[in-house]
Amino acid sequence: MKDARPTRITLRRPDDWHLHLRDGAMLDAVAPESARHFGRAIIMPNLVPPVVTAQQAAAYRDRIRAALPEGSRFTPLMTLYLTEDTDPEDVRQAHRDGIATAVKLYPAGATTNSASGVRDFDRVRPVLETMAEIGMPLCVHGEVTDGTVDIFDREAVFIDRVLKPLRRKVPDLRVVMEHVTTADAVDYVRDSPRNLAATITTHHLIINRNHILAGGIKPHYYCLPVAKRERHRVALVQAAVSGDPRFFLGTDSAPHSDPAKLQPCGCAGIFTAPNTMSCLAEVFEAAGRLNHLEAFASLNGPRFYKLPVNDDTITLVKGAPVTYPERIETGDGPVTVFDPGFALHWRVED
Numbered sequence: 001m002k003d004a005r006p007t008r009i010t011l012r013r014p015d016d017w018h019l020h021l022r023d024g025a026m027l028d029a030v031a032p033e034s035a036r037h038f039g040r041a042i043i044m045p046n047l048v049p050p051v052v053t054a055q056q057a058a059a060y061r062d063r064i065r066a067a068l069p070e071g072s073r074f075t076p077l078m079t080l081y082l083t084e085d086t087d088p089e090d091v092r093q094a095h096r097d098g099i100a101t102a103v104k105l106y107p108a109g110a111t112t113n114s115a116s117g118v119r120d121f122d123r124v125r126p127v128l129e130t131m132a133e134i135g136m137p138l139c140v141h142g143e144v145t146d147g148t149v150d151i152f153d154r155e156a157v158f159i160d161r162v163l164k165p166l167r168r169k170v171p172d173l174r175v176v177m178e179h180v181t182t183a184d185a186v187d188y189v190r191d192s193p194r195n196l197a198a199t200i201t202t203h204h205l206i207i208n209r210n211h212i213l214a215g216g217i218k219p220h221y222y223c224l225p226v227a228k229r230e231r232h233r234v235a236l237v238q239a240a241v242s243g244d245p246r247f248f249l250g251t252d253s254a255p256h257s258d259p260a261k262l263q264p265c266g267c268a269g270i271f272t273a274p275n276t277m278s279c280l281a282e283v284f285e286a287a288g289r290l291n292h293l294e295a296f297a298s299l300n301g302p303r304f305y306k307l308p309v310n311d312d313t314i315t316l317v318k319g320a321p322v323t324y325p326e327r328i329e330t331g332d333g334p335v336t337v338f339d340p341g342f343a344l345h346w347r348v349e350d
């Protein structure tokens, strides 16, 4: 009998709704890796110093454009880093002028370069109310930073302690819970009105906490929020492959040089920009839901952000295992590419 499983699939060009491109020599090396397959990306503002004002976002956007290959149509969608001093009028103007697509909320101290984040949520309320009024989404790093809360519980506790009260106070705010890692977050998003959505990373669909810790510590699988138990990974896969419009791809591709990761106190972040589409095709195929890959990677994100889908397509072809470089060289040192731990058979056709 003939095998009816597809060996080619064409999708609208995907977007990445959560991406770290860094700056300087690192930006030059990693921007082309995202521009190869993705049409647009929501660019994280956690530089040092962070991208706080419209003016800083416009300047960073220029640096990103300068790092793209000649002729690239990749569009960086900029975010503003929310601080307790953020001016609501600057945010309003950045949105009106098309400079900033969203605002990013980091609880102070939650992750890499988040020292300027928010401690007192009442102090940012005027900004959030302005955003609700103009329909500008808030991207949220959903982890509490309370040292007494176990690191594996920080996302679930954030939902109860911060996100629920915040959404009660500003109910019309459009919120993206970013890089969700738990069944708790998946359930919360599913049970909420349509102005709440979630991004899911490539790596959280593939690894659980054993991959980081069992049989020796694997710094290249360490990111924040940290991967949780297997049952949570399974819930993330179910959400991603379901086609539910509230779940979409945000790779959280977060390059750090190998020397910065391979330390007694190494950086959090996994670099998935080069091989994300191959990895996702494997995950969706294994779940029997290759037909929903386009919704997750290309359709649901623009729908939530109220942007058109990309006007061109990419084609994934299944064949002999495709290889990606183990690491890429950058002016800031080598950066290791995510190893999914299984062979990748789907490649993006040139």
Ligand code: NCD
Binding pocket: 020, 046, 111, 112, 141, 222, 223, 224, 225, 252, 254, 255, 268, 269, 270
């Ligand atoms: C990100 C980084 O390195 O900037 N790291 C990570 O593990 N995801 C920060 C972040 O998004 O949390």
Ligand code: ZN
Binding pocket: 018, 020, 044, 252, 254
């Ligand atoms: Zn991130």
